[in-house]
Amino acid sequence: MPENRTNALGPLSSSRTGATGLPRIEVVDLGKSYGPVTALTGVTLSVAAGSVLAVLGHNGAGKTTLVDILATRTRPSTGSATVCGFDVTRDGHQVRRRIALTGQFASIDETLTARGNLVLVARLMGAPAKAARARADELIELFGLVEAADRVSMTFSGGMRRRLDLAACLVGSPKVLFLDEPTTGLDPVSRTGLWTTVRLLAREGTTVVLTTQYLEEADRLADDLVVLAAGAVVASGTPTELKAKVGARTAAVTFPDAWSARWALEEFTRLGLKPVLDPDAYVVTAAIPAAGQIVPLVRALDQYGVTVVDLTVTEPTLDEVYLALHRAAWDTATWEAP
């Protein structure tokens, strides 16, 4: 068993990511309105093969609409989109041959067993009966559904449904996988499991587009992020880029006494930082633009033999990014008001 595992994982360990830079998804000036309501407007983006794009936004920001258009479930009102080189409006069938989608709710046939669901999808994708059963067995094992394989899926827990749903998506080895809020309502164990699966898929060359409200999820999985607000892209870039835009890491150094704290304040200033002293707790806090800048800091402290009680570096979270973006949007709106 462990031997098989090493074997199966072999080709995966060669590179960190399967991304090749070729665009798998191209979206140009995409818009969608339902009557007077604008769900999406002027969205332009490109997703490289084998990369993971996270679409972030509030409820109603247009995330699901974007995914629905790309998965050919909804037609765009304006603009164009191609998936694997095929236009989503003109070549819907070709697109559907290459993609898979899991919506916010598991799309499984509750009257069938786990195996029955997977065989059904494989058969509909054109697999002969025998190949369909083989593929079902394979996925059942991969997703830890062996014990439940022949149970009617009506009895499944939320986590098991999600797993079966994702397994059903992977039956045809899609080139692009759309996950619409895939971990909403999942327990932490199932969530981590899903993250592992997504990373593995991306490593094997599958392009993944996921929508999420969880910034941690986007941070962990995504190569690129797009933040939607009121149907428009308000920010995009890598997680690192977005974080750099908003704020820096902060280093907080705790000293045993007021003297060394005050000394550090001067020393940090000399290094070009803007430290702040909390005189009661002997803590000096400073924003550090790059991760490397912590090194001269530590070296300086070491050089003068200053005792340090504690040193913590805080990464800016995507929550801060998110809040800052929305604050900016809100501020603009307020300023523009008469």
Add this chain to the structure above:
Amino acid sequence: MSKPRHLRSGASKTGSSKTSSSKAGSTNAEPGDEDVVGDRTEWTGSSLRTQVWVLTTRSLRAAFGDPRLVFFGLLQPVVLLLLFSQVFSGVGSLPGVAQYQGYINYLMPATLVNIAMITAMGAGAGLVAETYSGVIGRFRSLPIATGSVLLARTFADTARLAVQLVAIVVAAVLFLDFAPYGGPLGLAAAVLLTLFVGWGLSWLFVAIATWQRSIELMQAVSFIATYPLMFSSSAYMPLQSMPAWVRAVATVNPLTYAIDAARALALGRVPGWSLPMAVGLAAVAALGGGAIAARNFRRSA
């Protein structure tokens, strides 16, 4: 979640060292090659026939998977027939019915059509339920024809109807003194006609289901479509005994033609215009309902 291993592997490799590795070798990429579904080059999509077959058997397995469901599903029309034949037994002596020598003979062919109507309603309700459960969403994201999902739905429900019709005919002959003077051939013709009418009706309810996707509304619409049509027809009473306005409604009621034709076939009488009218109306229902259903189904998300 157990650790996913080789999510894109070709044939089942685990535990087999002899599996050809040519497929596995190509799994790790060529992301630029867009002409295949993953690495499953052999899966070039399924034919319409396969799609309809796979989807129909799926629905049938669901319908016949639970023996309790099958039992009560078959019992329901038998109970209805028993009730109507006893409660309305007095109708048997009315002019226009007396010639059938027993109300059961008059009622039974109408009951076949009644069952067809109720089963057709079930086709619509089933589609709504499956839209809610998410299965339909899955089908819509697969590279299959829109029509095959709907076609399979109506085929499965017509197959279900066939089982119900056979069961009730057997029960009526054995326990309720039903005497089909048309003989086995006439009876078979009546059942076949009813199946076709039921198939046509199922398209109407499928069309309603694709248009009105709330279960409550679906039930309300179905009720309004079903009961007045059943009672304002020649199903339970001869037209002569009805008030003039109901008789007028019954004369244009499409169900009257289906019922008259089924009755004539089963009882060895001349169906006259009722037979081509019933077949024609069912065909119109299937084509019209199918066109509306397909359009709604494709458009909606």
